[in-house]
Amino acid sequence: MKSKGLSSLLVAALGAFLAAAAPAPSPVTPPALVAAAQQEGKVAFYTAMDVQVAEGLAKAFEAKYPGIAVEVERSGAERIFQRVGQEYASDIHAVDAVDSSDAAHLLYWKQQGWLAAYVPEDVARWPASARDADGFYASNRATLSVIGYNTRLVSATDAPKSYADLLEPQWSGKIVKAHPGYSGNIMTATFELSRRLGWDYFKKLGEQHIMQVQSSTEPPKKLALGERPVMFDGNEYNALILKAQGAPIAIVYPAEGTPLAAGSAGVMKDAPHPNAARLFISYLFSLEGQQFLVDKGHLRSFHPDVKEPPDRVPLSEIKLLTADPAEQEKAVDEIKRKYAEYFGT
Amino acid sequence: MSLALAARRAPLDLSRPMLALLALILCALVLLPLGWLLWYGFTDKTGAPTLANFARLAGERSFLAPFLTTLAISAGVAAACCLVATPLAWLVARTDMPGHRLVRLLVTASFVTPPFLGAIAWEILAAPNSGLLNQWYQWLFGLDPYANLLDIYTVTGLIFVMACYAFPYVFVLVANALERIPAELEDASAILGGGRWHTFRRVSLPIVMPSLLAGALVAFLQAMTQFGAPAILALPAGFHVITTKIWSLFQFPPDLHLAAAASLPLLVLTVLLLRGQNALLGGRGYAVIAGKSGAARRLPLGPWRWPALAFALGVVALPVLLPYAALLKTALVRTASEPLAWQALTLRNLRFVFAEFSATRLALANTFILGVASATCGTALALVAAFLTARRLVPAARLLGFLATAPAAIPGIVLGVGLFLAYTRPPLVLYGTLMILLLAFVTIELPAAYQQLEAALAALHPELEEASRILGASRLRSLWQITAPLLGSSVVATWCFIFIGAIRELSATILLTTANTKLVSVIIYDLNESGDLGAISVLGITLLVISFLTVALANRLPRRRGSAPS
Numbered sequence: 001m002k003s004k005g006l007s008s009l010l011v012a013a014l015g016a017f018l019a020a021a022a023p024a025p026s027p028v029t030p031p032a033l034v035a036a037a038q039q040e041g042k043v044a045f046y047t048a049m050d051v052q053v054a055e056g057l058a059k060a061f062e063a064k065y066p067g068i069a070v071e072v073e074r075s076g077a078e079r080i081f082q083r084v085g086q087e088y089a090s091d092i093h094a095v096d097a098v099d100s101s102d103a104a105h106l107l108y109w110k111q112q113g114w115l116a117a118y119v120p121e122d123v124a125r126w127p128a129s130a131r132d133a134d135g136f137y138a139s140n141r142a143t144l145s146v147i148g149y150n151t152r153l154v155s156a157t158d159a160p161k162s163y164a165d166l167l168e169p170q171w172s173g174k175i176v177k178a179h180p181g182y183s184g185n186i187m188t189a190t191f192e193l194s195r196r197l198g199w200d201y202f203k204k205l206g207e208q209h210i211m212q213v214q215s216s217t218e219p220p221k222k223l224a225l226g227e228r229p230v231m232f233d234g235n236e237y238n239a240l241i242l243k244a245q246g247a248p249i250a251i252v253y254p255a256e257g258t259p260l261a262a263g264s265a266g267v268m269k270d271a272p273h274p275n276a277a278r279l280f281i282s283y284l285f286s287l288e289g290q291q292f293l294v295d296k297g298h299l300r301s302f303h304p305d306v307k308e309p310p311d312r313v314p315l316s317e318i319k320l321l322t323a324d325p326a327e328q329e330k331a332v333d334e335i336k337r338k339y340a341e342y343f344g345t
Numbered sequence: 346m347s348l349a350l351a352a353r354r355a356p357l358d359l360s361r362p363m364l365a366l367l368a369l370i371l372c373a374l375v376l377l378p379l380g381w382l383l384w385y386g387f388t389d390k391t392g393a394p395t396l397a398n399f400a401r402l403a404g405e406r407s408f409l410a411p412f413l414t415t416l417a418i419s420a421g422v423a424a425a426c427c428l429v430a431t432p433l434a435w436l437v438a439r440t441d442m443p444g445h446r447l448v449r450l451l452v453t454a455s456f457v458t459p460p461f462l463g464a465i466a467w468e469i470l471a472a473p474n475s476g477l478l479n480q481w482y483q484w485l486f487g488l489d490p491y492a493n494l495l496d497i498y499t500v501t502g503l504i505f506v507m508a509c510y511a512f513p514y515v516f517v518l519v520a521n522a523l524e525r526i527p528a529e530l531e532d533a534s535a536i537l538g539g540g541r542w543h544t545f546r547r548v549s550l551p552i553v554m555p556s557l558l559a560g561a562l563v564a565f566l567q568a569m570t571q572f573g574a575p576a577i578l579a580l581p582a583g584f585h586v587i588t589t590k591i592w593s594l595f596q597f598p599p600d601l602h603l604a605a606a607a608s609l610p611l612l613v614l615t616v617l618l619l620r621g622q623n624a625l626l627g628g629r630g631y632a633v634i635a636g637k638s639g640a641a642r643r644l645p646l647g648p649w650r651w652p653a654l655a656f657a658l659g660v661v662a663l664p665v666l667l668p669y670a671a672l673l674k675t676a677l678v679r680t681a682s683e684p685l686a687w688q689a690l691t692l693r694n695l696r697f698v699f700a701e702f703s704a705t706r707l708a709l710a711n712t713f714i715l716g717v718a719s720a721t722c723g724t725a726l727a728l729v730a731a732f733l734t735a736r737r738l739v740p741a742a743r744l745l746g747f748l749a750t751a752p753a754a755i756p757g758i759v760l761g762v763g764l765f766l767a768y769t770r771p772p773l774v775l776y777g778t779l780m781i782l783l784l785a786f787v788t789i790e791l792p793a794a795y796q797q798l799e800a801a802l803a804a805l806h807p808e809l810e811e812a813s814r815i816l817g818a819s820r821l822r823s824l825w826q827i828t829a830p831l832l833g834s835s836v837v838a839t840w841c842f843i844f845i846g847a848i849r850e851l852s853a854t855i856l857l858t859t860a861n862t863k864l865v866s867v868i869i870y871d872l873n874e875s876g877d878l879g880a881i882s883v884l885g886i887t888l889l890v891i892s893f894l895t896v897a898l899a900n901r902l903p904r905r906r907g908s909a910p911s
Contacts, residue, residue: 044860051875055701072703073860075871078596085597087859090769092777094860153490174491179580181596182874211498212581218876225682226490227475245679336596340407344583345593 029282036275038067043276045070046084047099048077048184050217050238053297060292061283068276076215077101077184088114096277099140099265102184104329106137106264116269120282130262130302137266140284141293142300144236145189145259147252148220153229162255163197166232173209176228180339182214189233189259190335191328192321196256199338206342223249240298257321364741367730371748374788378763385605385766398606411585415569418504418586422568423561425508430515431557433660438523441643442653448661455664456513457892459849459866461573462885464506465873466668469675471495475682477671498582507574509664511567515560522556528642562622566615570756572852577873587611588758588852595856601766608759616754676882694879704868712848712865715779719786720844724836727794732824735802753792757852760785765856777859785853790843801835841896848892
């Protein structure tokens, strides 16, 4: 991995690709791989994506390649990281393909020698910043962490426009927030925001009596329930999914910038179903798989040919905050310690 | 005849080898995890002996605060359980309150309900803004959306929910004690001029007191060592209890030394409390020498019968009726807080759980297999151990009894840490298999199972076994053919008790589960962390149905009658 500048490059490239999608022939999946994968019959996919999105993707894969069952093991990215670490420490090799919203995890697994050097061919056409230079993993999705509010409880004029607004007394006891010790998106967002806004900001936020949930998929669900009127962070894609279902949710891209997490995926070197793992990762990065994540999962994609739905705010219009995974990895302990100090857990 | 018998008879007496094997199994169950726990607690990452882990625990507020919070909450749960369970037990056991069978059934239902499921149901009911009860309150009084009556994400909320699912322990103990008070004792007091209150205070209460204290202690320990409900209710409020703190030490890279050190105070405290209970009750156990005394008399409540029933139903509505209704509603609608109407109904949650969610089938199968296996192994182990000790067949009977009850002093999460340390390394890598969970469940449930069966055996006269022995059966054969069938209902009750315990368990499970060994409890917990309440409700109701069906079936088993040896 290169360092600094990489992440801003990533965003620039992403914007450029989304603006001008160059059509290219889709590479054909070798029939030998399909046959070998069907022989194995199963793939264990550990993922931090929302469980309904991940299961939807799995069902689409199973429909395309009959005879291969996808076992989705969904948890927060930091829990997935813990589970893989614990299993590998005991020589249990259960995971085939893995996805994490915390890009630092893929970097760590690569350094440990746990990843196979495999990404499908067409990833070569992706922005260099959205893939590992050595070909061990690539970014299969981009997730934004946004502010949001329940439109039944808050009017557009009263709604917070920035992180600074959320420190105002009127929001005390009204905010729901996810946890960096569980969610890779929130770990990434907390890293980015602590560098831009300073830890002092979080100290003040800690005095706002927030409701602490774990997953970054949950704050939008709490908004939909009406449990809290405002969310400090949470996935843009979950908010969009719920909005499409008619939930009274509005998204705010904060004035200070919106944290972006480049969720990444790869194949494990000791995968028990190596062919099925490769076939699944190929599908995940294929135009079909990526378009599924964008259309059904409301995620953002780095795939050059993916079509963004017209009603979505283009990334080029959003001020983005990005993180360098290598720097973020060094800050993990600091983030956990400071967070526990200001928020109690 | 007798000669023929003598010739045929020389059955191998397996009692002694059985004892040795049993002692070995019990030692392995208890000593191996505890040994590793001690070793890790008192060493650092290089393996050098140190007290630094404990210094850190005592020195850092982020560790000390959860300890103190846990103690305060556990005391609160114990007090709440006693306050509610005692009058309820009295109404059910000693008065002519109508529907006391129904109330008893609903108390059993609250015991079968896993506390983590109850905690989630109470989130749906009493989350400060979206909680159904709070919505009704706002609607009833025309209040604004932020006016709330209840907030479940508080210390009191947590105490309330844990008490809901711990009070059956107190209830059963107190109700049984109340039923055992012979009417003569109370009559004697009345004849000697004692008023009703005096009789209650000087006769009934002292007889019940040991059971009440024992119940309070069980409730305290349950609350202290529980993981599910605190993880679900305390973390959103921004505080830790000790179990959630220990769990957080397993975040990668795990700090196993600190986790082991943090578990040890729980172990010490549990041992002290159990010893304290023994000391307290040692001199004051009221053996009710019962001969042929009259059964406990039911007090006529007169006009108070219906208010009493209303009170009793009100109490059992909290752990059972309201939560079940909340789960049912959430399973059938898109968003838990939306009003129940025809157009709100959806099969989406059902479809997701049974057609899309790939964890469902594996978790249901694992849960069922483990429940049955734990119940069967645990009952068998407890039965043999209780038989050997109750009949004093071996000199080391007391030791066996001690070994079988020792795990009572090991909280689930501590055992989880110990088993994790013991079985994630060669030669016995059990982590990642159902075996490690089986070990955990059998160990956790063994003490109660042993005590139940030992008590049942003590009440069974050995003359039938002796007859069987005279006719040439070995000891184990008489146990199997004579004693076990006579113990029928106790054995089935023990089996059900362990089965339910395995389904309720989350404290040890959460540390020992992997992708291939997930249980319904674990996926419910996982889904809660991402707020998928609809899917949780469907899974939770499924889990409850399986539990109730299994218990009902077990109780309908045709009991094998002691057949003549042929």
